[in-house]
Structure formats: C-alpha cells, structure tokens
Amino acid sequence: MEPQGATTRDFDQEADRRLIRDVAGGSAEALGRLYDRHAGTVFALARRIVPAIEDAEEVVQDVFSQVWRDAARYESSRAPVAGWVAMLARTRAIDRLRARRARPDSGGLGPDATVLPLAASGADPERQAIAATDVQAVRLALGALPAPQRELVELAYFQGLTHTELAERTGTPLGTVKTRLRSALATLRGALSS
Amino acid sequence: MTRPDGSDPMAHEAFADALAACAVDALDDAAARAALEVHLASCPECRAELEALRRATTAIGLGLAPEAPPPDLRARTLARATAQPQSQAQVGAAAQVPAQTPARTPPRTPPSEAAGGSSLAPSRRAPTRLPWLVAAAAALLAVAASIYVVLLQREVGALRTLADLTTSRVESLRGELVDLRRQSAELAEIEAVIGAPDVRQAALGAAGASGEASVRAYWSPTQGLVLRARSMPALDAGRVYQLWMVPRAGTPVSAGLLTVQPDGSSSHVTHLPAMEAAAVAITVEPAGGSPGPTSAPVMVGNFN
Numbered sequence: 001m002e003p004q005g006a007t008t009r010d011f012d013q014e015a016d017r018r019l020i021r022d023v024a025g026g027s028a029e030a031l032g033r034l035y036d037r038h039a040g041t042v043f044a045l046a047r048r049i050v051p052a053i054e055d056a057e058e059v060v061q062d063v064f065s066q067v068w069r070d071a072a073r074y075e076s077s078r079a080p081v082a083g084w085v086a087m088l089a090r091t092r093a094i095d096r097l098r099a100r101r102a103r104p105d106s107g108g109l110g111p112d113a114t115v116l117p118l119a120a121s122g123a124d125p126e127r128q129a130i131a132a133t134d135v136q137a138v139r140l141a142l143g144a145l146p147a148p149q150r151e152l153v154e155l156a157y158f159q160g161l162t163h164t165e166l167a168e169r170t171g172t173p174l175g176t177v178k179t180r181l182r183s184a185l186a187t188l189r190g191a192l193s194s
Numbered sequence: 195m196t197r198p199d200g201s202d203p204m205a206h207e208a209f210a211d212a213l214a215a216c217a218v219d220a221l222d223d224a225a226a227r228a229a230l231e232v233h234l235a236s237c238p239e240c241r242a243e244l245e246a247l248r249r250a251t252t253a254i255g256l257g258l259a260p261e262a263p264p265p266d267l268r269a270r271t272l273a274r275a276t277a278q279p280q281s282q283a284q285v286g287a288a289a290q291v292p293a294q295t296p297a298r299t300p301p302r303t304p305p306s307e308a309a310g311g312s313s314l315a316p317s318r319r320a321p322t323r324l325p326w327l328v329a330a331a332a333a334l335l336a337v338a339a340s341i342y343v344v345l346l347q348r349e350v351g352a353l354r355t356l357a358d359l360t361t362s363r364v365e366s367l368r369g370e371l372v373d374l375r376r377q378s379a380e381l382a383e384i385e386a387v388i389g390a391p392d393v394r395q396a397a398l399g400a401a402g403a404s405g406e407a408s409v410r411a412y413w414s415p416t417q418g419l420v421l422r423a424r425s426m427p428a429l430d431a432g433r434v435y436q437l438w439m440v441p442r443a444g445t446p447v448s449a450g451l452l453t454v455q456p457d458g459s460s461s462h463v464t465h466l467p468a469m470e471a472a473a474v475a476i477t478v479e480p481a482g483g484s485p486g487p488t489s490a491p492v493m494v495g496n497f498n
Binding site: 031032035036039040041043045047048056061064067068069072082083087090094134135136137139153156157160162163164165178179181182184185186189191192 | 210214215218223243246251252254255257262267270271274278280281326
C-alpha cells in the first residue's frame with residue numbers, strides 16, 4: 001500500500017487489468033489498490049466539476065462503488081481502466097452538478113437526457129485505449145486552442161452544458177457554438193497518436 | 195456519390211456537429227440525436243470517429259493534475275463499495291474464490307446507473323453470458339427507442355388532429371350522401387308510381403279557402419301513392435294534414451301525414467294495400483293524426 005499512491009499518475013494498463021480481475025473476484029484489497037492508482041484523478045475531476053468537497057467525495061465513493069459492482073463485466077471487455085474510471089467520474093460529477101443546479105430551463109428533457117451515451121459511445125471499449133502520451137498531447141492541444149473554443153470545450157466537459165446551454169451561457173449564436181465545438185474537438189482528436 | 199458500404203460522404207459532413215456534441219454529451223436536439231443514431235447504425239466511419247472524439251475528451255479529464263483526496267476517504271469508499279453485491283459477467287469470474295465474500299445487501303442503484311455505461315442489475319446472481327458490449331448496445335438501443343417514441347408521439351399528435359378534422363369532414367359528407375340517397379330512392383319510387391301502367395291521377399281541388407294550393411296525386415294499385423303539393427297553407431301548432439284514400443265503398447283509409455316544408459311544398463310517397471280507390475282527400479287533424487277523418491276534407495280529388 002503506497003501512501004502516495006493516490007497522487008501517482010500511472011497508466012500501466014496491465015497492472016490495472018490484473019487488479020480489475022481480482023476486484024471481479026471479490027478482492028477488496030485489489031479495489032484498494034485501484035483506488036490508490038486512480039482516486040487522485042477521480043478526485044481532481046470531481047473537484048473541477050463539483051467544487052464542494054463533500055460532493056467530490058461522494059463522487060469518489062460512487063465511482064469506486066460502481067467499479068466494485070461492475071468489475072466482472074468490465075474485466076471481460078479487456079478495456080483500459082483509466083478511461084473507464086475517468087468517464088464514470090465525469091458522469092457522476094455532472095449528475096450531481098445538474099441535480100444541484102436543478103435548472104428550470106432544461107427544456108423538458110430530464111437531467112439524464114443530455115448525459116445519456118449514444119449508441120456507439122463506449123460500444124467498443126477496446127478502442128478507448130488512451131496512452132499517456134495522448135493525454136499529454138490533448139492537454140497541450142487544449143491549452144493551445146483559441147480562447148472561445150477552449151471555453152466551449154471546458155464548459156461542455158466540466159459543466160455538462162449542452163449546445164443550447166453553451167449558447168446561452170456564452171451569449172454566442174447556436175450555430176457558432178456548434179461549429180466552434182466541432183472545430184475544437186477535431187483539433188483535440190487530431191492530437192491523438194492513432 | 196455513394197461509397198461501396200452505402201454510406202454517403204455528404205452525410206458525414208452533415209453529422210459532424212452532432213458527432214462532436216455527442217462526444218461531450220452536449221447534443222440536446224432530440225431530432226438530431228435520433229438522426230445521428232440512425233446514421234451511426236450504418237456508418238462504421240462515424241462510429242470510429244465518435245470513439246476517437248470520446249478518447250480525446252476523456253483525455254481531458256485524465257490530463258488534470260491528480261489531487262489527493264482526504265486520507266479518510268479511502269476507508270469510507272472501500273467500506274461502502276464492498277458492502278454491495280457484485281455483478282457477474284463471466285462464468286470464469288464467478289468460479290474464482292473471492293478473497294472476501296461481499297455482504298449481500300439489496301442493490302443500491304442510483305438513477306443514473308445507466309449513464310455510466312452499465313445497466314444490468316448489480317444483484318444478478320446467475321452468471322450471465324451477456325457480453326458487456328451487448329448489454330451496452332441494448333441499453334443504448336433503448337435510449338434511441340425512447341427518443342423515437344417522443345418524436346413519434348409528436349407526429350401521432352399532429353396526425354390525430356388531422357384525422358379528427360378529416361373524420362368530421364367525412365361525417366358531414368356521409369350525412370350529405372345519406373340525404374342524397376334518400377332523395378334518390380324517393381325519386382325512384384315516385385318514378386315507379388308515376389310510370390306504372392296502372393297509374394291513375396287526381397287533381398285535388400281546393401275545398402273552401404285553400405284555393406291556391408296545387409296538389410296532384412298519382413295512384414298505382416301495384417306501386418303505391420304519390421302526392422305532390424305546393425303552396426299548402428301553414429297550420430296552427432298541434433294540427434297536421436292527413437291524407438286519406440277514399441274507396442268506392444267503405445270508410446277512408448289513412449295514407450299518412452303530410453310533411454309540409456317551410457315553403458309550403460310537400461312530397462309524399464307511400465305504399466298502400468291494393469284497393470278500389472275512388473278519390474283522395476286531405477283533412478286537418480290533431481298532431482299525430484287520427485284513425486279516421488274527424489273533420490271535413492280541405493281538399494279532395496277523384497281519380498280519373
């Protein structure tokens with residue numbers, strides 16, 4: 001048990017895979033080691049999305065509870081764990097954010113309607129492999145985006161805002177929002193190695 | 195231009211905005227989502243593109259500098275997590291001896307469970323052979339289906355309104371048709387009577403004050419009686435015109451009540467038992483008519 005483990009950035013997918021398999025077998029110790037490897041990222045992501053520390057802690061607990069419950073199913077997909085955990089963290093955090101916001105302007109769609117994944121999203125976890133170099137490249141690409149584009153990406157990713165909400169929040173025409181978001185994501189996607 | 199796989203390159207362009215929005219769950223236009231679902235189902239290129247976009251956005255989260263959670267969170271998290279039942283996706287996984295038997299508490303399923311990409315009940319005990327991908331695909335198909343339901347419900351609402359309008363129009367046309375059929379049938383009967391070889395006519399002469407009325411009767415023992423009238427004087431409320439066949443011998447036989455139109459015209463067709471009719475007469479009777487004449491005829495005419 002490494003005390004500083006929670007803040008260590010580690011994309012060793014083989015280690016993750018072994019741990020997930022053990023978690024699927026019911027090993028609480030393996031879950032603890034996954035926690036040590038990924039809780040720092042989950043917590044950072046949660047804090048960025050839901051600033052209140054108690055909400056962020058709830059997100060961490062939610063995420064690892066789901067890892068525990070679904071480990072067997074996930075293990076069978078042999079997909080990288082880091083991406084899965086980050087996706088869970090974002091989804092859970094945005095759920096909480098939306099619940100807190102309790103916005104009256106959700107346009108008739110429930111809070112879940114906009115965060116539900118599309119058919120193809122995550123349909124092939126094998127292809128969600130994210131290399132450490134990719135993470136670094138995307139981070140740099142994000143920083144290099146024109147400010148209006150970066151703002152949209154961050155509001156969408158960290159605040160869970162939809163097209164319409166982005167237009168309202170930034171006072172930008174909807175068509176411009178769509179185009180800018182698309183350009184921004186094309187740039188980030190271009191930064192991936194494959 | 196269409197590619198060998200049947201996909202239209204123009205379609206990729208058309209879906210680019212929606213695809214990008216999807217990668218950050220920002221697509222809030224239900225119609226656009228539904229259209230994209232349909233396209234993705236048949237376009238491997240756009241599916242691959244969406245996956246790449248997802249990887250890029252997930253990298254944003256992974257790129258944050260890790261932040262150490264409060265030290266006590268670890269124990270709380272592990273305690274809460276391992277207190278739950280685990281789902282079992284594979285026979286192999288189920289066969290392994292757990293290092294720690296998890297407490298079997300009732301599954302606590304937050305409403306957004308499916309948003310994390312998994313939707314099977316966590317408490318499922320029997321090893322399920324359903325691969326994760328199939329489960330995910332099924333869950334997402336359900337999402338697509340629910341979007342379609344909303345869109346279709348809207349369309350159904352519009353069509354229902356249209357159908358209501360159409361129905362009322364049909365009802366009114368049907369009413370007109372029924373009227374026309376009735377008139378047509380009546381005309382056919384009139385024609386049958388008037389054109390019958392045994393037809394006999396009677397011009398009803400005014401008896402008393404109702405001299406302006408022009409009334410003519412046609413009687414065919416085989417086809418029936420027709421009476422056409424114009425300028426019949428209006429009667430007081432509670433009084434009606436009743437038509438009588440007057441046989442050569444015996445008492446008059448009622449041939450029915452005349453329905454007089456507001457313009458004073460009346461057309462009456464009736465079938466009667468064969469008889470040796472000598473004349474036709476009209477009396478004014480109380481509403482509903484009488485079994486026999488209760489007053490002197492206001493008009494009478496002999497058959498030729």
